[in-house]
Amino acid sequence: MDDQPRLMHSSHGVGMAGHPGLAQHMQDSTGGADGEGRKQDIGDILQQIMTITDQSLDEAQARKHALNCHRMKPALFNVLCEIKEKTVLSIRGAQEEEPPDAQLMRLDNMLLAEGVSGPEKGGGSAAAAAAAAAAGGGGPDNSAEHSDYRAKLSQIRQIYHTELEKYEQACNEFTTHVMNLLREQSRTRPISPKEIERMVNIIHRKFSTIQMQLKQSTCEAVMILRSRFLDARRKRRNFNKQATEFLNEYFYSHLSNPYPSEEAKEELAKKCSITVSQVSNWFGNKRIRYKKNIGKFQEEANMYAARTAVTATNVSTHGSQANSPSTPNSAGSAGSFNMNSGDLFMSVQSLNGDSYQGAQVGANVQSQVGSTLNFREGSGCSLALALSDANGGWQDAPTPSSVTSPTEGPGSVHSDTSN
């Protein structure tokens, strides 16, 4: 406590000594007739200011009022303000000129790109689509995951804006409060408008730091969400049995050309409750793995062939009775797949001498290992032969017209024994 008067007096001394213009100021404002008397006045005022903290509240209030009414007060405050301007605040002012924060700009750009800040873009659907595209997905098939991503991103966006508003509101309130306080205090201590303005800037900078932390946290949240979204996409889930059945049916029914069109893929995706991309992946994997190990898949092929043949037989029977084309897939959903009207798949395994009788075409067919016969009903029950060649490539099945001679009967077989 003892230090304070000493410091005050010290600063008083420095202030007066360091500001030779004070006496002049006093003279200017008072006419300079009785300089000594005025100096005494100033000394009294300063003394009162210095000792104001040692007084009781009531005494201080009374002294404050007396000081405020003192004729020398405005001049004294002007001088003190000038001294402040030329010392501490000038140093602080030099530090205020900071370059725009690069990190803040990065954060702003990222938030804008992710659709968190800036105008509402469907809750960041563009970013979600970009994320989906990056993960190899696309189209309406990922809508469930997209909507989940969008919902969470929208949540982040909402929290971000709520917090931002809170900060801005708090910043404004605090700024107003400080300004009012400083204006109030400027009645009893020398505070220039410039200093108030500077203080406001300091407050804004402090709140900007908080805002940056908020932006950083939001960016982190978006990054976590995004990585989880991508991870979830990568996470493998086995398709259900029915989906695999549908895919296998199509694959073995189109062994001659197991490249489903976009429409077929969409149809399969719909039936299997998977995405078009997944259908593409499945066929890609299937073709590779089938070619790598035809023998292993032969049993599976036979199973689907038999099933398809039975279905086709049934359908054919009813179909011929009804005199209408049929679509023999075991699921019985006519026309669901991109099959030629009346495609009948038949796989022949000669290893154990088994042969499947295509009831519809009425022919006993025995062929080479790995060869696959694709019977096409249609005009004259034409027969297309499809097989995977020795090089592992797929040989396109001839079109019915190209393999069907008008003279060929149901039992005619185009057989490629290259395998």
Place this chain on the structure above:
DNA sequence: GTACATGATTCGCA
């Protein structure tokens, strides 16, 4: 825990 199955991803190619 291990081997195998299988969906997803990546990369090079035509």
Place this chain on the structure above:
DNA sequence: TGCGAATCATGTAC
């Protein structure tokens, strides 16, 4: 751009 091939990563059966 779609495909084949290789590979990764995870699910599943034992």
